[in-house]
Amino acid sequence: MQTTSNASTNSPPPAIVHDQQLAIEHLKSQLRKSQSMAALGELTSTATHEFNNVLMTIINYARLGIRNRDDESRDKALSKILAASERAAKITTTILAQARNRSESLEPTDLAAIISDTLVLLEREMNKYRISVTTQFDPETKPALVSGNQIQRVLLNLLINARQAMGEGGELLVRLQPSSESGYVELTVRDSGSGIPQETLPNIFDPFFTTKSGPDESGKGGTGLGLAACKEIIDAHSGRIRVESTVGVGTAFTIRLPIANGNQAAA
Numbered sequence: 001m002q003t004t005s006n007a008s009t010n011s012p013p014p015a016i017v018h019d020q021q022l023a024i025e026h027l028k029s030q031l032r033k034s035q036s037m038a039a040l041g042e043l044t045s046t047a048t049h050e051f052n053n054v055l056m057t058i059i060n061y062a063r064l065g066i067r068n069r070d071d072e073s074r075d076k077a078l079s080k081i082l083a084a085s086e087r088a089a090k091i092t093t094t095i096l097a098q099a100r101n102r103s104e105s106l107e108p109t110d111l112a113a114i115i116s117d118t119l120v121l122l123e124r125e126m127n128k129y130r131i132s133v134t135t136q137f138d139p140e141t142k143p144a145l146v147s148g149n150q151i152q153r154v155l156l157n158l159l160i161n162a163r164q165a166m167g168e169g170g171e172l173l174v175r176l177q178p179s180s181e182s183g184y185v186e187l188t189v190r191d192s193g194s195g196i197p198q199e200t201l202p203n204i205f206d207p208f209f210t211t212k213s214g215p216d217e218s219g220k221g222g223t224g225l226g227l228a229a230c231k232e233i234i235d236a237h238s239g240r241i242r243v244e245s246t247v248g249v250g251t252a253f254t255i256r257l258p259i260a261n262g263n264q265a266a267a
């Protein structure tokens with residue numbers, strides 16, 4: 001005779017399973033919120049450094065303008081101050097946009113603008129390590145159906161990894177183009193860094209996999225969560241992320257994301 005007692009079976013009753021599933025969903029959504037807050041924190045700290053740097057430029061050129069009374073020096077000082085102030089405004093706009101748009105919803109998004117904004121935040125860091133940054137935006141590229149915030153997080157992770165792989169001097173290419181597969185756009189971040197050995201390539205997207213001993217002098221890196229987060233975000237966008245790497249030559253990460261056509265945008 002089969003027992004009817006639940007205690008003797010391994011599967012809990014459906015009501016409990018349902019409760020557990022709800023609890024898991026709740027925890028997952030809490031985790032996503034904390035991840036997005038942590039990413040905002042990281043972005044804010046990067047931006048604060050950048051902002052401070054811009055302020056130093058403004059202060060120094062204002063001093064120069066006060067010291068030198070001739071028209072030529074003053075014109076030069078004022079145009080430098082204007083350019084730096086415009087950069088400062090761009091930095092705060094980027095942060096405010098991230099902080100304001102917490103919905104994380106998918107919208108038709110111009111990825112070229114996201115790339116440019118993100119590079120503004122890392123300009124000082126790239127200059128410091130003498131990394132030359134090239135962008136190639138194919139004007140034929142259609143807007144993608146993405147959460148701009150999340151894709152910016154992916155980009156920051158990839159760009160910081162690339163910078164860390166290059167040390168002093170190096171070449172970074174960020175390219176945006178229509179994908180060879182129709183209905184998709186393709187974003188590539190290519191560096192001339194150390195490369196990734198064949199045997200570690202399968203592990204790089206695993207959570208907590210890292211070859212870094214801890215944060216570097218700019219306070220970044222070392223938890224091994226960057227690429228795991230990138231993969232999770234790209235999967236949630238029904239996209240794909242892949243990597244090609246040669247030790248001693250460099251690494252390229254390529255992301256494929258769906259374009260926003262009329263139907264998707266309305267969904």
Ligand SMILES: Nc1ncnc2c1ncn2[C@@H]1O[C@H](COP(=O)(O)OP(=O)(O)OP(=O)(O)O)[C@@H](O)[C@H]1O
Nearest residue numbers: 161162165204210211221222223224225226227251
């Ligand atoms: N562009 C790259 N060039 C060389 N190695 C890379 C590159 N990107 C990632 N890696 C390797 O993959 C590992 C995992 O990267 P991931 O971004 O997930 O973690 P991390 O950078 O070590 O730490 P963090 O959580 O701070 O990002 C790195 O430790 C590094 O060994």
Ligand SMILES: [Mg+2]
Nearest residue numbers: 157161226227
């Ligand atoms: Mg990383």
